[in-house]
Amino acid sequence: MTLQQCYEALGGDYNDVIGRLKSERLVQKFVLKFPDDGSYKLLLQSLEEGNAQEAFRAAHTIKGMCQNLAFTALGQSAAALTECLRGGSLDGCKQYLPQVQADYERTVTSIAEYSRTL
Amino acid sequence: MPNVQKGRRERILVVDDSEMNRSILADMLSEKFDVTEAEDGEAALEILSQQAHVFSLVLLDIVMPRKDGFEVLTEMNRMGLIEELPVIMVSAETASAQTERAYELGATDFIKRPFDASIVYRRVLNTIFLYAKQRKLMSVIEQQIDEKEQNSSMMVDILSHIVEFRNGESGLHILHVRTITDFLLRKLIKKTNSYSIAEADVPVISLASALHDIGKIGIDDKILNKPGRLTDEEFAEMKSHSVIGANMLQSLSAHKDKPLVRYAYEICRWHHERWDGRGYPDGLRGDSIPISAQIVALADVYDALTSERVYKPAFSAEKAKDMILNGECGAFNPLLLDCFAEEFDNIRAIFTGSLSENITRREVRNLASAAIDPKSVTASERTLKLLDYERMKYNFYAQLTEEIQFEYDVESDLLRLNPIGAAKLGVESEIVSPASDAMLQKQLGDKWFSSLGEVLNKTSPETPEYRRECQLAINGEMRWYSVIMRVIWTEEADPTIASVIGKIVDVNSTHVAMNRLKEKSIRDPLTGLLNREGVKEELEHKFDNFPQRKYAVATFDIDRFKSANDEYGHLFGDKVLQELSERLLHGTRVHDLCARIGGDEFLIVFDYDAEYDIASIVARVYKALCGKVDDFDLTVSMGVAEMTCCSQKFSELYKKADIALYVSKNNGKHTYTFYNDSMGDSVPQ
Numbered sequence: 001m002t003l004q005q006c007y008e009a010l011g012g013d014y015n016d017v018i019g020r021l022k023s024e025r026l027v028q029k030f031v032l033k034f035p036d037d038g039s040y041k042l043l044l045q046s047l048e049e050g051n052a053q054e055a056f057r058a059a060h061t062i063k064g065m066c067q068n069l070a071f072t073a074l075g076q077s078a079a080a081l082t083e084c085l086r087g088g089s090l091d092g093c094k095q096y097l098p099q100v101q102a103d104y105e106r107t108v109t110s111i112a113e114y115s116r117t118l
Numbered sequence: 119m120p121n122v123q124k125g126r127r128e129r130i131l132v133v134d135d136s137e138m139n140r141s142i143l144a145d146m147l148s149e150k151f152d153v154t155e156a157e158d159g160e161a162a163l164e165i166l167s168q169q170a171h172v173f174s175l176v177l178l179d180i181v182m183p184r185k186d187g188f189e190v191l192t193e194m195n196r197m198g199l200i201e202e203l204p205v206i207m208v209s210a211e212t213a214s215a216q217t218e219r220a221y222e223l224g225a226t227d228f229i230k231r232p233f234d235a236s237i238v239y240r241r242v243l244n245t246i247f248l249y250a251k252q253r254k255l256m257s258v259i260e261q262q263i264d265e266k267e268q269n270s271s272m273m274v275d276i277l278s279h280i281v282e283f284r285n286g287e288s289g290l291h292i293l294h295v296r297t298i299t300d301f302l303l304r305k306l307i308k309k310t311n312s313y314s315i316a317e318a319d320v321p322v323i324s325l326a327s328a329l330h331d332i333g334k335i336g337i338d339d340k341i342l343n344k345p346g347r348l349t350d351e352e353f354a355e356m357k358s359h360s361v362i363g364a365n366m367l368q369s370l371s372a373h374k375d376k377p378l379v380r381y382a383y384e385i386c387r388w389h390h391e392r393w394d395g396r397g398y399p400d401g402l403r404g405d406s407i408p409i410s411a412q413i414v415a416l417a418d419v420y421d422a423l424t425s426e427r428v429y430k431p432a433f434s435a436e437k438a439k440d441m442i443l444n445g446e447c448g449a450f451n452p453l454l455l456d457c458f459a460e461e462f463d464n465i466r467a468i469f470t471g472s473l474s475e476n477i478t479r480r481e482v483r484n485l486a487s488a489a490i491d492p493k494s495v496t497a498s499e500r501t502l503k504l505l506d507y508e509r510m511k512y513n514f515y516a517q518l519t520e521e522i523q524f525e526y527d528v529e530s531d532l533l534r535l536n537p538i539g540a541a542k543l544g545v546e547s548e549i550v551s552p553a554s555d556a557m558l559q560k561q562l563g564d565k566w567f568s569s570l571g572e573v574l575n576k577t578s579p580e581t582p583e584y585r586r587e588c589q590l591a592i593n594g595e596m597r598w599y600s601v602i603m604r605v606i607w608t609e610e611a612d613p614t615i616a617s618v619i620g621k622i623v624d625v626n627s628t629h630v631a632m633n634r635l636k637e638k639s640i641r642d643p644l645t646g647l648l649n650r651e652g653v654k655e656e657l658e659h660k661f662d663n664f665p666q667r668k669y670a671v672a673t674f675d676i677d678r679f680k681s682a683n684d685e686y687g688h689l690f691g692d693k694v695l696q697e698l699s700e701r702l703l704h705g706t707r708v709h710d711l712c713a714r715i716g717g718d719e720f721l722i723v724f725d726y727d728a729e730y731d732i733a734s735i736v737a738r739v740y741k742a743l744c745g746k747v748d749d750f751d752l753t754v755s756m757g758v759a760e761m762t763c764c765s766q767k768f769s770e771l772y773k774k775a776d777i778a779l780y781v782s783k784n785n786g787k788h789t790y791t792f793y794n795d796s797m798g799d800s801v802p803q
Contacts, residue, residue: 016232017232019234020232020235021142021146021233022235022236026142026145029145030138030142033138034138037136037137039136054183057135057181057183060181060210061135061136061139063210064136064231065136065138067210067231067232068138068139068142068231068232068233069138070232
């Protein structure tokens with residue numbers, strides 16, 4: 001599996017990220033690092049505990065990383081959740097979570113597959 | 119020039135709560151910069167509070183736990199860092215309220231997520247460069263203000279010392295009064311704004327305080343230095359010094375309205391007034407006494423109490439303080455007494471340490487930063503635009519000539535090239551730490567930077583220009599270039615190199631053409647050998663540069679050359695000459711010079727080591743020259759003269775060789791002869 005195929009699988013924009021970061025080696029390095037980032041876990045945990053502020057920051061971080069890596073699908077669902085949480089309240093935000101979860105699973109699964117073929 | 123060679127790398131602080139984002143930024147920048155990472159605002163502030171000076175720039179995220187980006191900016195403002203350390207915000211937050219707030223808090227620029235490597239790099243570089251320029255400007259202004267201040271301060275010092283020495287006091291009284299005045303004023307400004315004095319007036323009033331006793335110049339010596347008690351009349355005259363001083367200042371019509379003179383007038387006239395209205399000369403009461411005079415009065419009294427005088431011993435600092443606060447000596451504004459009590463420890467320290475130095479530095483610093491107020495940025499933006507315009511104009515002309523232009527700034531360790539230059543060298547147009555840049559090393563050689571340093575070291579502030587034509591291998595091709603550089607030195611007492619500007623112009627074609635022309639003028643077109651002028655020039659060059667070597671000159675001509683021409687025609691004659699030239703070049707060694715100096719007349723300069731035997735060299739060459747050309751039996755007659763002493767000129771050697779040649783001809787031709795003194799020194803007719 002090539003890195004470009006991995007991007008197709010996870011719903012990302014390979015050309016965009018290569019255009020910005022210039023080096024495939026760099027992109028690969030950060031893509032492989034993505035599943036280790038604790039923000040997603042923090043997001044779920046904060047929502048569980050009802051900590052809207054912490055959840056906002058975690059969603060915001062996920063959104064930022066996705067923008068940098070051009071993970072378009074997860075970036076969009078994370079952005080929607082982030083905007084909902086920005087007000088500081090959890091009301092109505094849970095409805096955005098399933099999409100984020102689905103996109104996140106798809107993203108890390110694709111990366112895991114890609115990583116196995118290296 | 120250690121400054122240029124050290125090649126210091128700039129350090130950047132990257133503040134972002136996402137490790138991945140930090141790491142992407144660090145990767146983009148780490149080739150050219152050193153990077154320190156902080157995982158949130160609080161960690162960043164901790165780092166900055168300890169070592170802000172090591173950073174050239176901060177990249178700052180907005181949304182972070184513990185302390186966010188705005189809090190970091192606010193804190194940097196409080197720490198006074200924001201003016202010196204540029205901050206670029208890095209965020210996906212692009213709502214205009216957010217960006218507006220960051221700019222208001224002093225952020226320099228915004229970089230939007232997602233990052234683009236080249237934009238991040240370029241923005242960082244530009245910002246660092248801009249701030250380096252601003253720092254340089256700042257230090258220039260500081261220095262100028264410093265000089266100006268020092269001059270006027272010196273004049274006042276001289277003036278007040280004249281009075282002091284006449285008065286038999288040490289020079290310290292003026293300095294003490296001035297320093298105490300400075301402390302009390304600053305304290306007062308902090309306590310109240312009921313007096314219309316601004317921070318900027320403080321240095322002026324302190325300076326004016328030095329003139330408080332200037333009127334004593336009009337008081338009779340006998341009274342001024344009388345050891346015992348003054349009579350009533352004498353005391354009355356003594357008191358007149360305040361009015362005398364004030365009148366002196368008032369008569370300075372040209373400067374009457376200058377703040378310094380205005381304050382000095384107040385101080386001179388009223389520094390003996392009392393808060394209770396029992397002072398002199400005008401018996402003013404309370405705040406009708408100008409605040410400048412009130413302060414100097416207190417300073418004057420305190421210093422008088424703590425100094426020894428002809429009529430009293432010196433009191434201790436504590437005793438003097440008590441006497442003033444208890445109203446035993448003078449009567450003062452209660453608010454001023456509070457200031458005095460609170461500043462007492464600092465004032466007492468004047469007598470143990472040298473505080474006045476610090477005060478002057480601080481004043482200068484304040485003035486300088488007022489001059490480069492961030493609010494005045496519109497002016498500098500305009501200047502930058504003008505600079506850009508100038509650069510564009512210059513680039514345009516440079517494009518026409520295809521020259522490489524460069525500027526190197528030592529402090530930011532940044533090399534800038536014009537687009538043409540960068541393209542020619544195949545490098546970026548902005549290069550951080552050029553000394554260690556791999557592409558430049560490849561283009562210009564490993565040692566280019568240190569050899570540049572050596573060259574630049576030979577310039578000085580008086581002779582800052584360097585011009586030279588030299589061969590450089592740019593793009594792997596050795597060509598002639600004209601290098602012109604101008605070094606800009608700092609204006610310090612011990613100047614160092616601040617920056618270098620210059621250009622490299624390709625002069626290869628001109629150079630080659632010149633060389634060809636020169637070659638042409640010294641060579642014989644038929645045979646390619648040197649001509650008479652050429653051999654003379656080359657030999658003199660050898661004499662001058664290698665005087666330890668031995669030289670001999672041989673002249674020869676072709677036997678029966680006229681008959682060869684007659685018999686076989688002129689074309690054949692040319693062929694003989696060319697053939698002989700070939701044999702000559704093959705028969706001689708590489709350092710020997712060969713020339714055709716006339717029709718069939720040739721010349722050789724033998725250049726040989728002392729241990730060689732010239733006779734055997736000549737014999738070998740002579741043999742190589744003779745031999746048939748077609749049917750013509752080519753032989754030559756030769757005369758040889760050795761150089762016997764180093765001072766001999768080419769013309770003398772040539773004459774002696776010619777004499778020996780004549781001898782060869784007389785001996786039946788087809789032979790060679792060495793000159794000796796018995797042959798005389800002229801050719802027989």
